[in-house]
Amino acid sequence: MATTTGGKLVYRLEEGNASMSQLLGGKGAGVSEMARIGIPVPPGFVITTEACLKYYERGRKFPAGLWDTIVQSMHHLEAESGKEFGGKGNPLIISVRSGAPISMPGMMDTVLNLGTNDVTVLGMAKLMGNERPALDAYRRFIQGFANIVLGIEKDKFESLLDQAKEKRSLKFDYELQPDALRELIGNFQDVVKEIAGHPVPQDPWDQLRDAIQAVFSSWNNPRATTYRQHYGISHDMGTACVVMGMVFGNLGPDSGTGVMFTRNPATGEKALYGDFLVNAQGEDVVAGIRNTQSILSLQQDSPDLYRQLEEKARSLEGHYREVQDIEFTMESGKLFILQTRTAKRTAASAVKIAVDLVREGVITREEGIGRVVPDEIAQVLLPRFDVEAKAKALKDGKRLAQGLGASPGAATGVAAMDPNTAVSIAELGKKVILVRPETSPDDVHGIIKAQGVLTSRGGMTSHAAVVTRGLGKPCVVGCEELHVDLEARTATANGTTIKEGDVISVDGATGEVFVGSVATFSPNPAELTELNTLLGWADEVRTLKVWANADTPEQAKEARAYGAEGIGLCRTEHMFFAEERLPHIQRLLTVGTEASRLLRNAEQLTATLEKAPATELERLNALLSETNANLASSEAVKAFYEELTKLEAFQAEDFYGILLAMEGLPVVIRLLDAPLHEFLPRYVDLVKEVAVLEATGASGDELEGKKRIRDVVEELIEINPMMGHRGCRVGVTMPEIYEMQVRAIVSAAAQLTKEGHAVHPEIMIPVVSHVNELHFLHDRLEKVAESTRVLFNVDLSHKFGTMIEVPRAALTASEIASVAQFFSFGSNDLTQMTFAYSRDDAEVKFLREYVERGVLPVDPFTTLDVKGVGRLMRIAVEEGRTANPELEIGICGEHGGDPKSIAFCHSLGLNYVSASPFRVPVARLAAAQSTLGQLKLAE
Numbered sequence: 020m021a022t023t024t025g026g027k028l029v030y031r032l033e034e035g036n037a038s039m040s041q042l043l044g045g046k047g048a049g050v051s052e053m054a055r056i057g058i059p060v061p062p063g064f065v066i067t068t069e070a071c072l073k074y075y076e077r078g079r080k081f082p083a084g085l086w087d088t089i090v091q092s093m094h095h096l097e098a099e100s101g102k103e104f105g106g107k108g109n110p111l112i113i114s115v116r117s118g119a120p121i122s123m124p125g126m127m128d129t130v131l132n133l134g135t136n137d138v139t140v141l142g143m144a145k146l147m148g149n150e151r152p153a154l155d156a157y158r159r160f161i162q163g164f165a166n167i168v169l170g171i172e173k174d175k176f177e178s179l180l181d182q183a184k185e186k187r188s189l190k191f192d193y194e195l196q197p198d199a200l201r202e203l204i205g206n207f208q209d210v211v212k213e214i215a216g217h218p219v220p221q222d223p224w225d226q227l228r229d230a231i232q233a234v235f236s237s238w239n240n241p242r243a244t245t246y247r248q249h250y251g252i253s254h255d256m257g258t259a260c261v262v263m264g265m266v267f268g269n270l271g272p273d274s275g276t277g278v279m280f281t282r283n284p285a286t287g288e289k290a291l292y293g294d295f296l297v298n299a300q301g302e303d304v305v306a307g308i309r310n311t312q313s314i315l316s317l318q319q320d321s322p323d324l325y326r327q328l329e330e331k332a333r334s335l336e337g338h339y340r341e342v343q344d345i346e347f348t349m350e351s352g353k354l355f356i357l358q359t360r361t362a363k364r365t366a367a368s369a370v371k372i373a374v375d376l377v378r379e380g381v382i383t384r385e386e387g388i389g390r391v392v393p394d395e396i397a398q399v400l401l402p403r404f405d406v407e408a409k410a411k412a413l414k415d416g417k418r419l420a421q422g423l424g425a426s427p428g429a430a431t432g433v434a435a436m437d438p439n440t441a442v443s444i445a446e447l448g449k450k451v452i453l454v455r456p457e458t459s460p461d462d463v464h465g466i467i468k469a470q471g472v473l474t475s476r477g478g479m480t481s482h483a484a485v486v487t488r489g490l491g492k493p494c495v496v497g498c499e500e501l502h503v504d505l506e507a508r509t510a511t512a513n514g515t516t517i518k519e520g521d522v523i524s525v526d527g528a529t530g531e532v533f534v535g536s537v538a539t540f541s542p543n544p545a546e547l548t549e550l551n552t553l554l555g556w557a558d559e560v561r562t563l564k565v566w567a568n569a570d571t572p573e574q575a576k577e578a579r580a581y582g583a584e585g586i587g588l589c590r591t592e593h594m595f596f597a598e599e600r601l602p603h604i605q606r607l608l609t610v611g612t613e614a615s616r617l618l619r620n621a622e623q624l625t626a627t628l629e630k631a632p633a634t635e636l637e638r639l640n641a642l643l644s645e646t647n648a649n650l651a652s653s654e655a656v657k658a659f660y661e662e663l664t665k666l667e668a669f670q671a672e673d674f675y676g677i678l679l680a681m682e683g684l685p686v687v688i689r690l691l692d693a694p695l696h697e698f699l700p701r702y703v704d705l706v707k708e709v710a711v712l713e714a715t716g717a718s719g720d721e722l723e724g725k726k727r728i729r730d731v732v733e734e735l736i737e738i739n740p741m742m743g744h745r746g747c748r749v750g751v752t753m754p755e756i757y758e759m760q761v762r763a764i765v766s767a768a769a770q771l772t773k774e775g776h777a778v779h780p781e782i783m784i785p786v787v788s789h790v791n792e793l794h795f796l797h798d799r800l801e802k803v804a805e806s807t808r809v810l811f812n813v814d815l816s817h818k819f820g821t822m823i824e825v826p827r828a829a830l831t832a833s834e835i836a837s838v839a840q841f842f843s844f845g846s847n848d849l850t851q852m853t854f855a856y857s858r859d860d861a862e863v864k865f866l867r868e869y870v871e872r873g874v875l876p877v878d879p880f881t882t883l884d885v886k887g888v889g890r891l892m893r894i895a896v897e898e899g900r901t902a903n904p905e906l907e908i909g910i911c912g913e914h915g916g917d918p919k920s921i922a923f924c925h926s927l928g929l930n931y932v933s934a935s936p937f938r939v940p941v942a943r944l945a946a947a948q949s950t951l952g953q954l955k956l957a958e
């Protein structure tokens with residue numbers, strides 16, 4: 020562990036302040052600040068995190084001088100409070116509290132009522148004017164000390180407590196009378212003696228030393244360690260230890276304890292929110308033993324207390340200029356604040372609170388923009404459970420299991436135990452939840468058709484988690500209490516079994532799983548007034564534009580509603596998968612090889628002829644007419660053109676729709692990218708079908724047809740299709756396909772222009788690695804574009820540009836920028852090729868482990884790898900802009916919706932990021948935070 024510079028190891032509360040949480044822990048800094056500004060807190064002192072680190076360095080021993088300083092501080096505390104530690108008449112009773120620099124709620128330990136023993140309890144009773152609360156505090160102390168310092172399970176004491184109440188037919192702890200409490204204390208000590216070999220010490224100084232050591236040790240208890248691992252918090256900080264006088268909330272009806280938020284953490288509403296428990300100590304509120312009453316109800320029941328709370332809440336909120344989560348205790352009518360910290364809140368409430376605080380003049384607009392975590396905005400827009408429907412489901416005991424909320428949003432549907440079943444249920448028009456032990460790339464088609472995903476295994480970076488987050492679909496993972504039986508097609512948890520076909524509901528924000536349906540609703544983005552206000556402020560600040568990836572007019576409209584300022588990626592391959600289109604592209608590909616061989620021959624011959632010496636002309640001309648005759652009579656060529664014409668009509672319709680939906684804004688259309696075999700049946704299936712036809716003696720035609728397809732597909736098989744014949748490589752070898760797409764784009768745009776719509780198509784070439792690919796395509800495609808435009812006789816311009824997704828393209832950006840008018844980083848492929856990871860393989864085989872074991876700091880497919888991939892991007896931006904100052908540069912990989920990656924894109928000076936429609940609001944806020952320097956760059 021790191022050692023910090025030596026210094027004071029103990030601070031009196033008056034010596035600390037809010038800025039010292041690294042040294043005093045969040046709790047210590049908070050109580051110090053409150054003491055400083057005159058909020059009533061019990062007197063005390065803080066032992067620093069540095070002391071804790073030194074304690075570990077010395078092999079769990081106090082560093083030299085620490086104990087003496089603590090003793091001195093205790094004497095100071097005695098003087099301050101006028102009480103004596105271990106004293107008979109007026110004993111000082113304290114709490115010894117843990118508190119790390121970063122809030123880790125409930126993960127570490129605190130010992131209350133320390134200083135009670137057989138003697139001091141008598142003095143306490145006299146002071147309190149009542150024996151019961153003194154004995155109650157003593158009994159609590161033994162229980163707490165035994166548990167936290169001696170590691171004895173709580174259950175042992177809880178069952179003795181229950182027996183004591185049962186024996187006397189009592190319901191509540193505070194009903195136990197002194198005799199019963201004395202008996203209980205004796206029994207508690209017997210248990211401790213039996214298990215630990217000695218009772219809880221009587222000497223308060225021994226109690227104190229042991230408790231401080233236990234607090235230090237709780238920094239490394241398994242709960243805290245796991246928590247830090249999960250949230251990526253450093254293990255090197257240590258915890259501070261706050262020692263302070265006890266205030267007693269258990270002295271009677273004008274005493275009590277509670278927790279309050281200065282605004283509603285669920286809705287953001289400006290009203291106190293929380294729970295109060297009369298005649299109780301702090302821990303009882305969370306323990307849920309007795310019914311608490313809401314803070315708001317105090318307005319009627321204890322108006323005086325309510326007024327005091329309201330006043331303290333507002334002054335703390337005003338002081339911190341942020342919503343607070345406050346622990347308090349009332350001792351015989353006097354209010355003490357024991358803790359204050361920034362309140363954790365839902366995304367929706369974070370947005371409302373930020374906007375309200377700006378409007379109230381508490382914070383500036385810029386601060387308001389910085390108060391909301393961009394990723395959380397997506398949650399505000401997602402479907403969620405209707406609050407009442409969920410409450411009813413809980414009440415009816417419909418909660419099946421609890422997992423990790425991996426991708427927020429709520430969904431209800433029929434459980435399907437494999438992706439194919441999910442697809443067939445979805446095709447019947449029913450909603451599906453895919454339930455699996457875990458998922459892999461083989462499940463993706465099912466995930467796409469499902470409303471949500473539930474897996475029993477896997478963590479926040481599991482395949483299911485990553486894929487669903489990308490898709491914006493609800494997902495619960497790591498639901499370990501759920502046993503998914505793929506044979507029996509059931510899932511069982513906590514004694515309840517659901518069968519495939521049963522309806523279940525999942526909440527990907529909380530990780531809850533319910534049996535049956537729970538009503539959900541989707542917020543309408545237009546109605547989210549506060550969110551739109553915040554995003555409006557963000558739009559005024561940011562310099563980076565936000566575009567969206569959308570393939571259809573519907574998606575484009577959705578993206579626009581979310582505030583997209585253009586389409587950064589419109590993929591064309593999906594357009595070919597539609598049922599009525601697939602046969603055409605299949606036939607095109609089946610004849611494509613043969614047709615393009617003939618077409619290329621003719622082209623080559625024409626080119627040779629142009630440069631040929633006179634002596635050769637006659638021979639070459641004869642050859643050309645023969646070739647042309649072959650072309651004219653070729654069935655393959657005929658079919659090739661027939662299908663191109665049909666597909667062009669479909670494509671023109673697609674482009675018309677999307678360009679219209681984005682009227683006035685740029686639309687980047689990527690020409691065909693996918694490896695060709697993705698459009699064809701699988702080879703193994705065809706081999707089987709041929710075998711079946713042969714065995715059943717099917718007709719010659721049918722058999723021959725099948726065989727032909729089989730042979731074509733066999734020819735198209737590639738060892739590594741992602742690096743094979745795809746993208747511009749198909750464009751170069753079969754230029755007619757790209758030419759057809761360009762004709763469709765330009766004719767749709769021209770038609771729209773004629774109809775009076777302003778449209779801005781941008782034609783994008785994928786998988787370029789060498790400038791010559793671009794030269795070749797640019798020459799051919801611009802000719803087609805121009806002739807199409809002339810045909811429509813309209814004024815229309817478009818841009819011609821390329822993806823930068825192959826490292827070589829980034830490294831030769833200045834050459835590429837001499838042809839391209841725009842670059843768009845295809846950061847998924849660029850990451851794959853820079854790391855030499857095949858994403859689908861990496862994600863299932865090793866990437867998760869890499870991240871868990873710290874081999875990689877983050878999943879580079881989620882957050883841009885700045886050092887490697889980012890360096891290539893920087894080269895491309897700098898060299899590209901030098902060669903072509905007008906160059907427009909954006910990013911269209913999934914990173915375009917990731918806040919940290921957006922901060923990096925901003926720093927590179929990109930013109931825009933392009934994200935999935937539902938991530939557009941996230942990107943708008945992240946872009947503004949980048950401009951304001953509020954967002955940390957990806958590392």
Ligand code: ADP
Pocket residue numbers: 061113114115116117124125126127128129131263264265266267300301302346347348357358
């Ligand atoms: P945690 O971090 O788990 O909340 P705390 O140190 O805040 O642990 O204490 C646990 C409970 O004991 C809280 O309800 C707190 O308000 C209460 N508590 C802590 N110190 C005192 C004290 N000096 N007097 C009365 N109650 C206290």
Ligand code: MG
Pocket residue numbers: 346358
């Ligand atoms: Mg607390």
Ligand code: MG
Pocket residue numbers: 692785786824845848
């Ligand atoms: Mg790509």
